[in-house]
Amino acid sequence: MNASSNQELEPLIRKLETTMTLTDDERDAILRLPVYRMSLSAHTDIIRDGEVSKQCCVILTGWAFRYKILKSGKRQVLSFHIPGEIPDLHSMHLPKMDHSLSALRGCTAGFIPHEALLNLTTQFSQVAGALWRDTLIDASIFREWMTNIGQRSAKSRLAHLFCELYTRFKVLGLEDGFSIPLPLSQAEIADALGITIAHVNRVLQALRIDSLVTLKGHQLVILDWKGLAKIADFDPDYLHLSE
Amino acid sequence: MNASSNQELEPLIRKLETTMTLTDDERDAILRLPVYRMSLSAHTDIIRDGEVSKQCCVILTGWAFRYKILKSGKRQVLSFHIPGEIPDLHSMHLPKMDHSLSALRGCTAGFIPHEALLNLTTQFSQVAGALWRDTLIDASIFREWMTNIGQRSAKSRLAHLFCELYTRFKVLGLEDGFSIPLPLSQAEIADALGITIAHVNRVLQALRIDSLVTLKGHQLVILDWKGLAKIADFDPDYLHLSE
């Protein structure tokens, strides 16, 4: 909309450039996208299951997460999203939501109309390809989570989640040694892993007792990366970080 | 490659046209895609985890499925694919496989080089959008499976799988009343649902005793659709069949 709103999309540019080289035209076109910036307080739904979306949302600060609520009242957390990501990029081509997107604690986000994004992708097929690729990595992470929930023990699942989040932070240069912020309640972790809150608590203690991690004040510290990755059965290939 | 190979892609055309209208140019370009047809015997891997793909695969007859093998030896089945689908469409933009694709029993498939598909999508952004959309529906199904495995009981999970497969057949007009072919072993079902073979067997009997389904000779018959959908907590919205 204005000079300052252009700055908003720097994280997006940086993300795209980790896997492709943008031409000047492409970069300009992205920076000219209309962006509406918004502050969201904790647990605000950005868009709900069943609604029709007309825009996409870039996380600028804080975390967001996606989830489904079943008729039974149970909740499955589908993903966590950190700054620079577009959790609802899929809504460009599937505008009717099949799940909800919500802010974890406080969060700021930029909103870009679908129309502008669709024009961009029609004009620049390289950019279209890069965005498409992003949604494919999203799907790859879903496959890994499905595998995590379906085949691994609770302890292994939790270790795997920690490994993934640390790796994603590290790629963006947002890690601090072997430590990252982890603004998740045990309830949110439980619903992401398909186990109960009580069990998350016990399994977390098991990881602490093994001197693999510490977690206090929403800060995760990995004490033994190799050990953690081993019991997690973690292989970062599914994140498709380089190619 | 020749006149007959053009016919191969009719299922793909039909699939695309369920959600968009193709122009003559677009349709011609698709039918001119080079296709190499191949017969695959049961349990043949089409491409394996870690390999780099140079082509996509359209299922023409029979079923295919995708899976991951963990270091522990456990297997998670990620998806089942029926004629007309392109299980590895994602490999266009993520050529390094993070899982394997294999034939379930006998199967025929058409292979299209990535290069030809990439040219097609660069030239025709409407077609690119439709293919992109297909991969997004794929991801939506992963989300639902994750929810299925993470939150539902074994009985509910199995019922949900039956509901999904029936619905996908019905859309393609391949169902026969309330019956579809189901060429899956109980081992494959077990690995898709994250339960053991023995338990699949028992849960299947429970569904039979409730007069919800029968399954013999690889033919599934749904006796009570409403009842099945109810215990499955099934809502077809995630399949994005119309919009």
Next chain:
DNA sequence: CGCATCGTTGATGGGGATCAATAGCTGTGG
């Protein structure tokens, strides 16, 4: 028709659910 795969059944055990109660933490308003 012999052998391998697949389906079925039973006995037993365990990982994690469930239920319940306590303690710590955070924000908020009087």
Next chain:
DNA sequence: CCACAGCTATTGATCCCCATCAACGATGCG
């Protein structure tokens, strides 16, 4: 600045769904 409310973390006791292991019957294929 404290007191209260409400959420979050922690812990214990008990239970059950499903895993595990083992055996046997059915089926289909070479």
